[in-house]
Amino acid sequence: MQLDQITTITEGTTKILALKQSITDKVPPQNVAFFNPKAKLSRDFSIIAYSAFLKKFDGPRLFLDSLAGVGARGLRVANEISDVRVIINDLNPSALELAKKSAELNGLTNFEVSENEVCRFLSTFSKKGHRGAIVDVDPFGSPARHVDCGIRATVHKGLFSVTATDLQVLHGIFKDACKKKYHGVPIKTSYSDEIAARLVVGLINVIAARLDVEITPVFVENNMHYYRIYVRVLNKPDTQNRIGYIWHCRTCGQRGASHEQVASCNQCSSKTEHAGPLWIDRLFDKEFLLNMLDEIPKFQIDKTCEKTIRKCILEADMGPCYYTLDEIAEMRHSSPISLLKIIERLQKDGFDATPTSFNPTGFRTSAPIGKIKEMF
Ligand SMILES: C[S@@+](CC[C@H](N)C(=O)[O-])C[C@H]1O[C@@H](n2cnc3c(N)ncnc32)[C@H](O)[C@@H]1O
Ligand SMILES: [Zn+2]
Known part of the structure; x- marks a missing residue:
């Protein structure tokens, strides 16, 4: 490997030597020393x-x-x-x-x-x-x-x-x-x-x-x-x-998770589709996330990390399967409203509602699909 092929990158406070090609190519080459x-x-x-x-x-x-x-x-x-x-x-x-x-x-x-x-x-x-x-x-x-x-x-x-x-x-x-x-x-x-x-x-x-x-x-x-x-x-x-399944209703948009497959939608009785078998329990540990948040000031990391962790903390105890503003707007043939507004409205009506780290326009809620559509 020749010296003129190598460059130094700084991530956090660490210097990393990598091939210049890894930086200039659209996709870093896999067979030479890999760095993305x-x-x-x-x-x-x-x-x-x-x-x-x-x-x-x-x-x-x-x-x-x-x-x-x-x-x-x-x-x-x-x-x-x-x-x-x-x-x-x-x-x-x-x-x-x-x-x-x-x-x-x-x-x-x-x-x-x-x-x-x-x-x-x-x-x-x-x-x-x-x-x-x-x-x-x-x-x-x-x-x-x-x-x-x-x-x-x-x-x-x-x-x-x-x-x-x-x-x-x-x-x-x-x-x-x-x-x-x-x-x-x-x-x-x-x-x-x-x-x-x-x-x-x-x-x-x-x-x-x-x-x-x-x-x-x-x-x-x-x-x-x-x-x-x-x-x-x-x-x-x-x-x-x-381990279980995620069931999804294409007719009304309701979704959920359960250990066994659920043949019909609990809102409109239509036939459901299934993903799985897969993990249906929690994806986040709130205490661990709070500890991650505490560590942030010690390091030179991207600002988005904190934003993401804060969303994870909010959604940590929520159930599986988020919704997105776009899909509800499409179902309602209306333009999407703001994420904050929908979350506030759902909470005001007594439902749990949070954003999700998975999608910038996504939200989790305990409300059934009919209620969510009403809010739009
Ligand atoms: C996605 S890259 C790793 C990137 C790295 N962890 C980082 O954060 O930059 C995958 C690496 O696995 C190595 N690799 C592929 N198959 C391997 C194997 N069977 N045993 C050991 N290393 C392997 C490749 O040489 C490559 O460097
Ligand atoms: Zn349904």
Whole structure:
């Protein structure tokens, strides 16, 4: 790799060496040392999520970045969060060379690199006493094949974070592939982003259950390119069943979640469509989110992080399946009203109503569809 091909990027307070091509090309090349500048926001969220987690974590503070590319996430964790040992892994030696140079540039002594196949790397940490406090799996496409070794390498009460970028699969363009990889299928709705996130959590839950491990989602985050799921891992069998279906009525627009499929709509009795099996329980842990909020002032991160976390806090205890202003306006053949107004009106009528972090025009409510339409 020649020096004139390399550039230095600063994210947070960390200097990251990457190939210039990763910055100039529309899509960063995958086969050379991988770095995606567009994923900065996802790394900003990781910094506050990991920092919030470690603040309450009692045990060896080891972060395993199992698919690290040039090490952007691992370098930031090692440099920006105090007292963490970071080991990054990738199959690509050129990426690791850059990571090592970046570590020197930042003066890091708590940063190691490993060149190995992801599951081989993680399996060297799957023995009791060697596991990571935080394990990250950030592949190209679906994380499905790495979830098992990721969970095995995460310590009891640890944090496991996962990225999924196979959006076409999760949005139902390839339904068979989705069924194979995630054990469930999506349906096309205005809240497809939530369905996609629930399919990923559902998969993690199914694999964890096989290993007698309980998982609890604490934070979920998405944008146009990816879903990021953060789950707490407990090394004990899960006694609850939190897998089920989302049912959706195309006639009146009502939606809901339940353990079993619901054949007809509870508002208009029409036949329903189903997504799933998928995760139907909470996606957020309010206490964890409040801790994330507390961490924000310590770091140089994007302003939108705070806005998003505040929305997550509001929606943390709400039920599944949000609505969007556009879809209700379309049903009513009217122009959309403001999000704030609809939330206020619903609350005034005694219903729970909050915005959602999944969609800027989305809202969650306990009101039935008829009531929501009336408000427009
Ligand atoms: C999406 S990138 C990781 C990006 C990185 N986590 C970040 O935040 O910038 C996926 C990485 O996985 C690596 N990779 C792909 N298959 C692998 C495997 N089987 N074992 C180890 N690394 C692998 C690729 O070389 C690539 O660097
Ligand atoms: Zn209906």
